[in-house]
Amino acid sequence: MSLPSHHPGDTLLIDYSGGALCEGASLVVATHLAFCPCCRRLVTEMDAVGGALLEDLEPEPLDPGCLDALLARIDREETARPPCRPAARPVPKPTETAARAACLPEPLRGYLRGSLDRQRWRFLQPGMGYVDLDAGRSATTRLIRMKGGVSVPRHTHGGVELTIVLEGGFSDEFGAFQPGDVAVGDSSIEHRPVSDPEGCLCLAATVGGLTLTGPFGRFLNRFINF
Numbered sequence: 001m002s003l004p005s006h007h008p009g010d011t012l013l014i015d016y017s018g019g020a021l022c023e024g025a026s027l028v029v030a031t032h033l034a035f036c037p038c039c040r041r042l043v044t045e046m047d048a049v050g051g052a053l054l055e056d057l058e059p060e061p062l063d064p065g066c067l068d069a070l071l072a073r074i075d076r077e078e079t080a081r082p083p084c085r086p087a088a089r090p091v092p093k094p095t096e097t098a099a100r101a102a103c104l105p106e107p108l109r110g111y112l113r114g115s116l117d118r119q120r121w122r123f124l125q126p127g128m129g130y131v132d133l134d135a136g137r138s139a140t141t142r143l144i145r146m147k148g149g150v151s152v153p154r155h156t157h158g159g160v161e162l163t164i165v166l167e168g169g170f171s172d173e174f175g176a177f178q179p180g181d182v183a184v185g186d187s188s189i190e191h192r193p194v195s196d197p198e199g200c201l202c203l204a205a206t207v208g209g210l211t212l213t214g215p216f217g218r219f220l221n222r223f224i225n226f
Ligand SMILES: [Zn+2]
Pocket: 004, 006, 007, 008, 032, 036, 038, 039, 040
């Protein structure tokens, strides 16, 4: 497996390291880290710097009621919310006997119930389906599967869309994306992705809206709730 050539970038890695990303975006970055030893090393360094900065902070005297309030808040948040930073582990090498879902990186596999074929795939457009993942409400987090040669209508993004390729690949005006590659889309980017002949399986987290801009896209906008 070749190493990824499209990376999330320092800003997203710093936010991931600091736990500032929403769960969906964090899952995309953690999945990239499973493919990318370079970004894994960067995040390890960022974690070390962040830890050292915390250790350097002078302790401040606390209000007597502050600790109780903090512990109560941690209790509430722990029961209400899954951890915001899924841990990344390297992608296991596929083996002859490995089930297909077992080849997906661990932070993602934990969000699936069983193998890919057992997911409840929904229709998005001809040759394209998706499964919604339960990764918090701050982002729409989906697995997206495309048959070979499918083109997504030209669109731009009302918010930020992070997409990572898991299997196969796609191309757009910005290059070719292979397993482990991350495409970052925002309102400054308008593109028309086309899947490779062998098809494409992606994980996408969209924070904010996605706006289709071509004539077919404007028609589809009425049905797609990204
Ligand atoms: Zn990377």
